Amino acid sequence: MKWVYIEDISTYDGQDVEIRGWVYNKRSSGKVRFLLVRDGTGIIQTTIFSEKKNHPLFAQFDQLTQESSLILRGTVRQEPRAPGGYEINVKEIDIIQIAEDYPITPKEHSVPFLMKHRHLWLRSRKQHAILQVRTEIVRAIRDFFDGRGFRLMDTPILTPSACEGTTTLFETQYFDQKAYLSQSGQLYNEATAMAFGKVYCFGPTFRAEKSKTRRHLIEFWMVEPEVAFAVLDDIVVLGEELILFIIERVLERRRQELEILERDTKPLERITRPFPRLKYDDAIQKLKNHGSSIEWGDDFGAPEETLLSKIYDSPVCVTHFPAKIKAFYMQPDEDNPEVVLGVDILASEGYGEIIGGGQRIHDPELLERKIKEFDLPREAYEWYLDLRKYGSVPHSGFGLGLERTVAWICKLPHIRQTIPFPRLLYRIYP
Numbered sequence: 001m002k003w004v005y006i007e008d009i010s011t012y013d014g015q016d017v018e019i020r021g022w023v024y025n026k027r028s029s030g031k032v033r034f035l036l037v038r039d040g041t042g043i044i045q046t047t048i049f050s051e052k053k054n055h056p057l058f059a060q061f062d063q064l065t066q067e068s069s070l071i072l073r074g075t076v077r078q079e080p081r082a083p084g085g086y087e088i089n090v091k092e093i094d095i096i097q098i099a100e101d102y103p104i105t106p107k108e109h110s111v112p113f114l115m116k117h118r119h120l121w122l123r124s125r126k127q128h129a130i131l132q133v134r135t136e137i138v139r140a141i142r143d144f145f146d147g148r149g150f151r152l153m154d155t156p157i158l159t160p161s162a163c164e165g166t167t168t169l170f171e172t173q174y175f176d177q178k179a180y181l182s183q184s185g186q187l188y189n190e191a192t193a194m195a196f197g198k199v200y201c202f203g204p205t206f207r208a209e210k211s212k213t214r215r216h217l218i219e220f221w222m223v224e225p226e227v228a229f230a231v232l233d234d235i236v237v238l239g240e241e242l243i244l245f246i247i248e249r250v251l252e253r254r255r256q257e258l259e260i261l262e263r264d265t266k267p268l269e270r271i272t273r274p275f276p277r278l279k280y281d282d283a284i285q286k287l288k289n290h291g292s293s294i295e296w297g298d299d300f301g302a303p304e305e306t307l308l309s310k311i312y313d314s315p316v317c318v319t320h321f322p323a324k325i326k327a328f329y330m331q332p333d334e335d336n337p338e339v340v341l342g343v344d345i346l347a348s349e350g351y352g353e354i355i356g357g358g359q360r361i362h363d364p365e366l367l368e369r370k371i372k373e374f375d376l377p378r379e380a381y382e383w384y385l386d387l388r389k390y391g392s393v394p395h396s397g398f399g400l401g402l403e404r405t406v407a408w409i410c411k412l413p414h415i416r417q418t419i420p421f422p423r424l425l426y427r428i429y430p
């Protein structure tokens, strides 16, 4: 008999197949036993029917506990009353292991309990749906950039210098010298962009952030495009197009998962380009009008981002931030050097920043001055300064946080559910 996956079951109507999986749930009703089996790609209802009370399949059924592993053979049948529209009439069961008392039962569990059992929690329906959406978004991101001629250029994880400020660096020992876990691949992207024109990197990044919020992870994945000769406006458009591409892809391929998550998709379906754009100055004014006590020069905190993204019924692009609150590499505005050509794109429905980026300094003297002003060790940035000596050009890029995007698309209350094994301020287990 052919081993098949539940997600493909509709192509086997009427045929005998083999399913390899785990017991999700079971119940009996008179002469019928219902066994819900999951195989990683889906859940299917399987049925055992017999007039005889002592049928050997009934005895096997009685033995099976939640999450017991098995191989099951039977006939696929269309059944409108079954979840998914198909069921399997069981002919044979090979039990592989009878599971011990499974700690995660259909009753409610506390978050700390579930986090401690994350290795098992992943099997639950909602967690499974979230991670299916995550892999779809990863694929969409790759398709988006690959389809537009971007070259994937992996950037190092062990680095000798900071990209996003020295306060959130993870320090480690690199033989007899110090190294840091990458906060962003950007600086290396700038080098590969000068070699390949349009590039992107997509990998794990690390921030020793002492923030315990619903949108901060210590280890998260970021996709970062970088484009030679692009200016701020080009990169804002690229960011909008990427976000729309992701939304359309998930709506097209992962409706079922969004349904499991009870995600109302209308707010996502409404989103169109261009997103509203406002300069930092205007954003401050808007926030004040809505009762915020923020002052010019302050960075947005979560409450300000949430407020802004609630004022508009769409993602919002904020540009022209005060230089003081942004990274050393940001290109100052020609008309007002107090502000820089950076952009943050805030997701809608109160989810806040998902993209951060902008135009980079291409003038060697200015960059050198900024490195001094930010008190960064020049030696570590010698190679980065080189990029400005040999055919320097304006260039721009951004980073999109994968987990924040997943949280928004799935409308989750917390970022901890968006990655298989979240690293949080006080959690590195399991």
Ligand code: 4AD
Pocket: 163, 164, 183, 184, 185, 186, 207, 209, 215, 216, 217, 218, 220, 222, 224, 225, 353, 354, 355, 356, 357, 358, 397, 398, 399, 400, 401, 402, 403, 404
């Ligand atoms: O705004 P950030 O810090 O920008 C950079 O790192 C740039 N060097 C990227 C670039 O221009 N190539 O981070 C970019 C995005 C944020 O908008 C957010 O989505 C995500 O990365 N992010 C986090 N996600 C989860 N947990 C954290 N602690 C995050 N910090 C940033």
Ligand code: MG
Pocket: 344, 353, 355, 356
């Ligand atoms: Mg940012």
